[in-house]
Amino acid sequence: MVKDYPDLCPINNNDFGMKAAIYERYGAPEVVQVKNVPQPVPGANDLLIRIYATSVSSGDARIRRADPFAARLVFGLFKPKRPILGYTFSGVVAATGAGVTHFKSGDEVFGSTDMTMGAHAEYLCLPENGVVIPKPAQLSHEEAACLPFGAHTALHYLQLANIQPGQKVLIFGASGAVGTAAVQIARIMGAQVTGVCSTANLELVRSLGADEVLDYTNPAHTPAPESFGVVYETVNKTPLEACFSPLKKGGKLILGAALLKGMIAGHFNGMLQGKKVLAGVALNDLPKLRRISEWATEGRLKVVIDKTYSIEEIAEAHRLVDSGRKRGAVAVRV
Numbered sequence: 001m002v003k004d005y006p007d008l009c010p011i012n013n014n015d016f017g018m019k020a021a022i023y024e025r026y027g028a029p030e031v032v033q034v035k036n037v038p039q040p041v042p043g044a045n046d047l048l049i050r051i052y053a054t055s056v057s058s059g060d061a062r063i064r065r066a067d068p069f070a071a072r073l074v075f076g077l078f079k080p081k082r083p084i085l086g087y088t089f090s091g092v093v094a095a096t097g098a099g100v101t102h103f104k105s106g107d108e109v110f111g112s113t114d115m116t117m118g119a120h121a122e123y124l125c126l127p128e129n130g131v132v133i134p135k136p137a138q139l140s141h142e143e144a145a146c147l148p149f150g151a152h153t154a155l156h157y158l159q160l161a162n163i164q165p166g167q168k169v170l171i172f173g174a175s176g177a178v179g180t181a182a183v184q185i186a187r188i189m190g191a192q193v194t195g196v197c198s199t200a201n202l203e204l205v206r207s208l209g210a211d212e213v214l215d216y217t218n219p220a221h222t223p224a225p226e227s228f229g230v231v232y233e234t235v236n237k238t239p240l241e242a243c244f245s246p247l248k249k250g251g252k253l254i255l256g257a258a259l260l261k262g263m264i265a266g267h268f269n270g271m272l273q274g275k276k277v278l279a280g281v282a283l284n285d286l287p288k289l290r291r292i293s294e295w296a297t298e299g300r301l302k303v304v305i306d307k308t309y310s311i312e313e314i315a316e317a318h319r320l321v322d323s324g325r326k327r328g329a330v331a332v333r334v
């Protein structure tokens with residue numbers, strides 16, 4: 001038994017299985033139900049992780065809805081191939097395979113599963129060389145579980161845009177999971193940051209260090225034309241012309257949430273206007289996870305959590321994410 005975690009089960013206990021949030025068809029939040037399923041069994045190089053917290057991200061909600069329809073080509077044409085969602089987790093190593101050398105039972109860890117998902121459950125198996133590192137003691141399990149989705153994505157794109165100290169960066173969707181991280185990371189990189197959000201979130205975005213905040217519901221707050229070196233649209237809600245207009249000639253537009261049609265339109269318009277468009281999938285990796293973990297440990301990168309649910313309430317968590325209005329991330333305690 002590991003101190004501080006008396007409920008930790010160090011062996012696979014398939015007689016009793018584990019609790020997991022399962023979705024067996026695509027659809028509304030109600031398709032997600034908590035059921036008892038067999039625990040995963042670690043291979044020689046795997047960690048068996050007892051998950052204490054996870055997050056329902058906008059990515060999870062989109063896969064659950066099969067949005068866009070083409071997502072079915074990856075996640076299952078007629079029904080989900082992998083019935084447990086969940087990209088990010090924080091928990092404790094419950095057991096290790098015989099070949100594992102860098103972790104031991106009782107280690108507090110957090111990270112990301114990437115496309116294999118499966119973190120909306122009590123237990124998860126991950127290779128020890130996966131995107132998993134020690135959890136900073138300063139962060140709760142909820143904070144650690146909510147850190148990677150937004151911060152990893154924001155760091156990926158801000159590195160791709162090669163942000164320079166003093167550069168003016170405009171961030172649309174500054175109050176979402178990606179946006180709250182992007183505001184802080186762009187500031188850490190030395191940029192002068194303007195965040196765009198609704199009236200209710202102006203104070204939140206200012207508190208994260210934005211030099212200026214603009215209210216997208218107020219026409220007087222339209223960003224000045226051709227005045228930013230980088231524009232980062234994080235939520236796929238801003239019309240393309242409103243993204244290009246504030247961007248200087250030669251500047252970079254990050255379309256971090258665009259679908260294929262939006263990316264093609266973005267690249268075409270960018271070519272015509274002499275502005276570069278960055279888009280695509282933000283993959284998770286260990287160097288980025290280590291970087292955001294250091295910043296969080298130093299208190300320079302804060303995790304914004306809108307609400308925390310229990311695993312039994314996970315359909316409610318999906319409902320909040322589907323609203324498109326969450327502030328930061330949504331945590332789930334397992």
Ligand SMILES: NC(=O)c1ccc[n+]([C@@H]2O[C@H](COP(=O)([O-])OP(=O)(O)OC[C@H]3O[C@@H](n4cnc5c(N)ncnc54)[C@H](OP(=O)(O)O)[C@@H]3O)[C@@H](O)[C@H]2O)c1
Pocket residue numbers: 057058059062149150153172173174175176177178179196197198199200201216234235236237238256257280281282283321324325326327328
């Ligand atoms: N490319 C990749 O690999 C990748 C990786 C991760 C995520 N993503 C995508 O990135 C997107 C963002 O994820 P997220 O979790 O950050 O989103 P999110 O948290 O669901 O975004 C919600 C936020 O969007 C704001 N918002 C809504 N309409 C807005 C508008 N017109 N202008 C500005 N802000 C607006 C809301 O604030 P208000 O209530 O103030 O409007 C709310 O705070 C998702 O579509 C996700 O699928 C892509």
